[in-house]
Amino acid sequence: MWGTPDGHATNQVLTFVASPAKSPPKTHIPPPKSASMPYLYNTPEDVAEMLTAIGAKSIDELFEMVPEDLRFKRPLNLPAAQGEMELEGTLRAMAARSTGVGTKVCFLGGGAYDHFIPAVIDTVAGRSEFYTSYTPYQPEVSQGNLQAMFEFQSLMTRITGLDVSNSSLYDGGSAAAEGVLMALHGSSRDGRVVVAESVHPEYRSAIATYLANLGVEIVTVPTPGGVVDVKQLAAEITPQTACVVLQQPNFFGCLEDADAICQAAHDAGALVVAAFDPISTGILKRPGDYGADIAIAEGQNLGSPLAYGGPYLGIIACRESLVRRMPGRIVGRTTDRRGKPCYTLTLQTREQHIRREKATSNVCSNQALFALRATVYLSLLGPQGLRDTAELCLQKSRYLADELAATDRFELAFDAPTFKEFVVRDREGKVDELIAHGLTAGMLIGVPLGNWYPDLADCLLIAVTEKRTRAELDALVKCLTAKPARTREKPLAATR
Amino acid sequence: MRNTRDTKSLFELSKPGRRATLLPKCDVPARPLGSLLPASVLADLPPQLPELSEPAVVRHFVNLSTQNMSVDTHFYPLGSCTMKHNPKRNERAAAMPGFGDVHPYAPEAAIQGLLELLYDMQQYLSEISGLPACSLHPAAGAHGELAALLVAAAYFRDRGEKRTKVLAPDSAHGTNPASAAMAGFDTVTVKTLKTGAVDLDDFRAKLDDNIAVFMITNPNTVGIFEPSMKIIADEVHARGGLIYLDGANMNAILGVARPGDFGADMQHYNPHKTFSGPHGGGGPGAGPICVTEALAPYLPMPIVRKSSSGQFSLDFSMPKSIGHLRAFFGNTGVLVRAYTYIRAHGPDGLRRVSEHAVLNANYLLSKIKHFLPVPQGERCMHEFVASGADLKATKGVSAMDLAKRLLDYGFHAPTVYFPLTVKEAIMIEPTESESKETLDAFAEVLFRITEEDPELLHEAPHSTPISRPNEVQAAREPVLSWKS
Incomplete structure (x- = not known):
């Protein structure tokens, strides 16, 4: 930062004219009235010297290649610049009118979860050398990123039980769409994709959006009982079906008979794309164990903040035979010219910057920093920590499910066993009222399902992570079964 | 250490x-x-x-x-990537309780402040682009390209038109044809001239009534403002086609020219480039798109709306929308950083950003052109592409050799071998947040390297932890995970 404290002196000369000008600077922008140049170095003297070296009279002259009639003739209609202190105040005032899981007890899930984030992750991801670098086009000065990505890929093969992982995609939803594209490209059967209705509705929407112009039929298999009816699904798998898409545990938190679904798909010659919850692999079979060919996941729950939907982490892994169809960046281990082991981007002939319209995907930027967070998270947890986390989620969510089901007002919507979230039906059908009441009581009680599943308009999807204490679970039951107060209730004290 | x-x-x-x-x-x-x-x-x-x-x-x-170079530690003139300073106040903003800890399915009543920020962001991006409708949903630039092409496809389908052709210059980013293919279009490549401008004869030969979209990067990838922009836009529109503006190079024209004013119907932004979100070692980014009123009904969902009483809500009731391209709202954390950057600059400040980005690039060009030819000419916008072709012919030194040797001197390398239209391309984008001293030192080192012993350069870098990975072996016998 430079210039006078309020920036006046420096800002006024930024449309500098190389030699002292007799007429005012040739610009339609009036001299700024407040500080607005916090990240520049060039002083008026620098600007003068640079213009002389260029052979230009003014900065305006440098824009002469923009045709006059295409230029923007007025100042942008944006709020005036604010200095750091003032702006922080503005932002904090907005943030104060928004509440997150730091101040409310969170039972929301549906693909994004309030798991604990160890401090080490912020320390590592806050290293400038990680977060202010870019795609490792120059491996000699990017070994840190490359090795971390290689370690991420290695960890992903271990939690998926599959052979190969890439170094990340955008999020679970786009990873689902890329997984389906991979299956379509990897097979001569490109006419149909069969998707279980118990797959995350926004993942299904993303798949439909990606396939909109590719002439592929998407068949959605209904799951009124909360899980796939394997016979019904098998009947939809035609000889032109490239893949079956399932989610385990599914969007409702229920466990599918994944072995049987994979068996049915493979018997009919289709591939299986499985969405999974990385945390669940602490106790549940991995996609590769039950027979999936391509596994995709949302990796937010591996140490990334909720951040209203992103940035998150798309995970994708596959069997060896499909590796050349994999989208996105992949890091490989090799040796350098002196024979030293090292890491580099590899199999790049799949990618857009080489193959252009024939690339496996258009992915360029990915979520490297969030893959790093997941790598640190799993390094900290280790096998026992992951198992303990998964088991706490299971025990606590099942405790809460049973407690709610024991009340007069609620029943479980489905019979199938669940992992860390479950669907309850409000016999009074007043879901919106309950949500508003919960908010007043300091709780985000669950995700309403009516917009996606009209039959479940009286239902809530409730998620329980290892962070929830028994006191919070009991408080939720009490809150949901209390008679709605006529007057505004006093919020419960924050329990954390 | x-x-x-x-x-x-x-x-x-x-x-x-x-x-x-x-x-x-x-x-x-x-x-x-x-x-x-x-x-x-x-x-x-x-x-x-x-x-x-x-x-x-x-x-x-x-x-x-410590084995990485980064913007916080080194000059990083990676062309087309806009490796500008990543303000620390952005990081603090994104982490604020109420922004960083909000669940994507939190009730709207609980997050009015955040929704207001996102609503404002839609407005700001529309104002900067001159395109009235905005979706913040896509997760990266390429994702925004795909979203916009799907919007175009839905628009034509709705009008009962079957158009299959996307035109893109040979200097376009690889993501352009890749996105077009994913959206179901066939890409036809249009030649560019030595100056980097679109070859109008070739353009007209390939333009017909089957045109859906012309994808253009402007300023383009060699760093010039397309001189025929108006002609191209008018002729594409006359055929009923649409103009897509690849916004990768918006850093050159903030407040100077608006895509919506110079003929674009759709554009994406790279907030992680133009609006200073960090690049995260490869990501995350975000890829918001802005479009004309005619295309607005097809935008991905959800969009933030403001009611007459000042309440903010998410609009999911858009029957013509292309739907989701991912789960949840968008890469909100990146958008909060970009919002913070825009608010730190205001209208004048954003224009100054572009002025100094262009000044710095032209200054570096004026120094480098004396020993490395710049085929596009004497002036540029925010970046320029030098050619190492002469050096390759006379001394056998490649653009890659120069790039690798720069690492020894403590500079990140420019982008090399892109765009494909320039032989031994060295694409340099200094950004506005660098000093004259740094630019002088970089130019001097680059000159010194061109005078060095070619043998030294072929084996560069010499001072980094590793040097020249065996990429052929890496691809031929891939080792993609740790086997213990």
């Missing part, structure tokens, strides 16, 4: 019995797993993750970080 002992693989550092995390005791009555879940879904063992202590994890990753 580099420590290589702790940068051994995580799997080599692992020792059974070590752990860095202690979970609390289960405070609800714990039941046997077998009574809660069927045996068929249970794993025999948890995944084989490495077992490490907390200090081991910290030391490992912190030491790995």
Whole structure:
């Protein structure tokens, strides 16, 4: 930062004219009235010297290649610049009118979860050398990123039980769409994709959006009982079906008979794309164990903040035979010219910057920093920590499910066993009222399902992570079964 | 100080019995797993993750970080990537409670402040682009390209038109034809001239009534403002086609020219470039798109709306929308950083950003053109592309050799071998947040390197932890995960 404290002196000369000008600077922008140049170095003297070296009279002259009639003739209609202190105040005032899981007890899930984030992750991801670098086009000065990505890929093969992982995609939803594209490209059967209705509705929407112009039929298999009816699904798998898409545990938190679904798909010659919850692999079979060919996941729950939907982490892994169809960046281990082991981007002939319209995907930027967070998270947890986390989620969510089901007002919507979230039906059908009441009581009680599943308009999807204490679970039951107060209730004290 | 002992693989550092995390005791009555879940879904063992202590994890990753160059530590003139300063106030903003800790399905009533920020962001991006409708949903620039092309496809389908052709210049980013293919279009490449401008004869030869979209990067990838922009837009529109503006190079024209004013119907932004979100070692980015009123009904969902009473809500009732391209709202954390950047600059400040980005690029061009030809000419916008073709012919030194040797001198390399239209391309984008001293030093070092012994350059870099990975071996016998 430079210039006078309020920036006046420096800002006024930024449309500098190389030699002292007799007429005012040739610009339609009036001299700024407040500080607005916090990240520049060039002083008026620098600007003068640079213009002389260029052979230009003014900065305006440098824009002469923009045709006059295409230029923007007025100042942008944006709020005036604010200095750091003032702006922080503005932002904090907005943030104060928004509440997150730091101040409310969170039972929301549906693909994004309030798991604990160890401090080490912020320390590592806050290293400038990680977060202010870019795609490792120059491996000699990017070994840190490359090795971390290689370690991420290695960890992903271990939690998926599959052979190969890439170094990340955008999020679970786009990873689902890329997984389906991979299956379509990897097979001569490109006419149909069969998707279980118990797959995350926004993942299904993303798949439909990606396939909109590719002439592929998407068949959605209904799951009124909360899980796939394997016979019904098998009947939809035609000889032109490239893949079956399932989610385990599914969007409702229920466990599918994944072995049987994979068996049915493979018997009919289709591939299986499985969405999974990385945390669940602490106790549940991995996609590769039950027979999936391509596994995709949302990796937010591996140490990334909720951040209203992103940035998150798309995970994708596959069997060896499909590796050349994999989208996105992949890091490989090799040796350098002196024979030293090292890491580099590899199999790049799949990618857009080489193959252009024939690339496996258009992915360029990915979520490297969030893959790093997941790598640190799993390094900290280790096998026992992951198992303990998964088991706490299971025990606590099942405790809460049973407690709610024991009340007069609620029943479980489905019979199938669940992992860390479950669907309850409000016999009074007043879901919106309950949500508003919960908010007043300091709780985000669950995700309403009516917009996606009209039959479940009286239902809530409730998620329980290892962070929830028994006191919070009991408080939720009490809150949901209390008679709605006529007057505004006093919020419960924050329990954390 | 580099420590290589702790940068051994995580799997080599692992020792059974070590752990860095202690979970609390289960405070609800714990039941046997077998009574809660069927045996068929249970794993025999948890995944084989490495077992490490907390200090081991910290030391490992912190030491790995020291093997990277980054914007905070080095000049990083990677062309087309806009590696500008990443303001720390942006990071603080994104982490604020109320922004950073909000669940994507939080009730709208609980998050009015955040929705207001996102609503404002839609407005700001529309104002800067001159295109009235905005979606913040896409996760990256290429994702925004795909979103916009799907919007175009839906628009034509709605009008009962079957158009299959996308035109893109040969200098376009690889993502352009790749996105077009994913959206179901056939890409036809239009030639560019030596100056970097679109070859109008070739353009007209390939333009017909089958045109859906012309994808143009402007300023283009050689760093010039397309001189025929108006002609191209008018002729594409006359055929009923649409103009897509690849917004990768918006850093050159903030407040100077608006895509909506110079003929674009759609554009994406790269907030992680133009609006200073960090690049994260490869991501995350975000890829918001802006479009004309005619295309607005087809935008991906959801859009933030403001009611007459000042309430903010998400609009999911858009029957013509192309739908989701991902789960949840968007890459909100990146958008909050970009919002902070825009608010730190205001209208005048954003224009100054572009002025100084262009000044810095032209200054560097004026120094470098004396020893490395710049085929596009004497002036540029925010970046320029020098050619190492002469050097290759006379001394056998390649653009890659120059790039690698720059690393020895403590500079990140420019983008090399892109665009494909320039031989031995060296694409340099200094950005506005660099000093004259840095630019002088970079130009001087680059000149010195062109005078060095070619043998020294072929084997460069010499001072980095590793040098020239065997990429052929890496691709031929891929080792893509740790096998213990």
